[in-house]
Amino acid sequence: MAGNTGVEEGVGRTALMVAAARAIETHRHDALARDGYAEHFVRAARASADWPVRLQQVPDGDADPFWGRFARYFGLRTRVLDDFLLRQVRAGTRQVVLLGAGLDTRAYRLDWPHGCTVFEIDQEDVLAFKDRVLDGLSAVPKAERITIGADLRLEWARELIDAGFDPAAPTAWLAEGLLLYLPHAAERALIEAVDGLSAAGSALAYEVKLGTESAAVRESPIYSAARRRIGVDLLVLFGGEPRPDSAGDLTARGWSTSVHTAFDFTRRHGRGPHPEPERPDALAANRWVFASRP
Numbered sequence: 001m002a003g004n005t006g007v008e009e010g011v012g013r014t015a016l017m018v019a020a021a022r023a024i025e026t027h028r029h030d031a032l033a034r035d036g037y038a039e040h041f042v043r044a045a046r047a048s049a050d051w052p053v054r055l056q057q058v059p060d061g062d063a064d065p066f067w068g069r070f071a072r073y074f075g076l077r078t079r080v081l082d083d084f085l086l087r088q089v090r091a092g093t094r095q096v097v098l099l100g101a102g103l104d105t106r107a108y109r110l111d112w113p114h115g116c117t118v119f120e121i122d123q124e125d126v127l128a129f130k131d132r133v134l135d136g137l138s139a140v141p142k143a144e145r146i147t148i149g150a151d152l153r154l155e156w157a158r159e160l161i162d163a164g165f166d167p168a169a170p171t172a173w174l175a176e177g178l179l180l181y182l183p184h185a186a187e188r189a190l191i192e193a194v195d196g197l198s199a200a201g202s203a204l205a206y207e208v209k210l211g212t213e214s215a216a217v218r219e220s221p222i223y224s225a226a227r228r229r230i231g232v233d234l235l236v237l238f239g240g241e242p243r244p245d246s247a248g249d250l251t252a253r254g255w256s257t258s259v260h261t262a263f264d265f266t267r268r269h270g271r272g273p274h275p276e277p278e279r280p281d282a283l284a285a286n287r288w289v290f291a292s293r294p
């Protein structure tokens with residue numbers, strides 16, 4: 001893909017950011033999800049070799065807005081989306097597609113029923129880095145795993161089908177932390193493609209932001225910390241375009257959708273990030289959407 005820089009630069013580096021957050025979550029005594037591979041990715045890349053992988057390495061610990069609260073957000077998101085995928089496969093789905101898979105190790109971590117295939121789509125260089133690290137650890141996937149290097153802003157459905165994806169079988173789709181980085185038109189095209197490839201019984205989970213961030217929210221310490229500490233300008237990567245209403249689009253296409261804040265799941269699990277009503281909150285506009293095709 002044009003501008004493909006792997007995990008070291010640009011949007012690829014956000015995959016390392018999430019891996020570091022998962023590593024920190026993994027070492028919490030009350031972890032919502034554990035990913036023993038995450039810290040290996042962080043240590044293996046030049047860009048992230050000195051980032052923290054445990055809360056004890058963060059001077060302010062949980063009070064740190066970035067490696068504390070924001071990392072916990074990713075821990076909760078990981079758990080909730082693990083549960084989503086496991087629900088689908090326990091109900092009979094055998095095909096899983098991770099859109100913008102990044103350094104997601106679900107193919108290796110989760111207990112998949114026999115016969116599951118996990119397709120992972122991301123930038124070719126991100127997947128090559130991931131495979132290098134996992135091969136170095138002699139990691140073995142617990143499902144058939146098929147990786148596809150593709151630009152999700154362009155046509156990718158043909159490559160997925162050529163890789164063995166069956167549009168006649170129900171699919172569990174996941175776009176975790178992806179749509180925020182796609183231009184408006186690319187998000188609309190991706191939803192249309194998912195709809196076109198989804199047999200009855202398919203389900204999709206994804207994360208979006210409601211609208212663009214207000215000037216006050218753009219000042220949030222999460223964004224300044226991301227720029228300063230890990231060299232990621234999330235606001236630039238998000239772009240300034242108004243977001244499409246993908247949940248509305250899916251409903252119009254006959255899907256059932258439910259839309260949640262992360263805080264809904266904090267309440268459900270008894271831990272996770274809490275709302276910050278006192279100051280502009282970069283997490284307040286985030287929504288996790290669950291859609292199913294009856």
Ligand SMILES: C[S@@+](CC[C@H](N)C(=O)[O-])C[C@H]1O[C@@H](n2cnc3c(N)ncnc32)[C@H](O)[C@@H]1O
Nearest residue numbers: 014015018100101102122123151152153176177
């Ligand atoms: C924040 S990371 C999330 C990764 C993974 N889903 C997770 O939650 O750990 C965003 C991922 O989207 C991928 N991505 C962003 N834009 C993309 C594009 N146009 N084509 C393919 N992958 C893309 C990046 O390479 C990166 O791995």
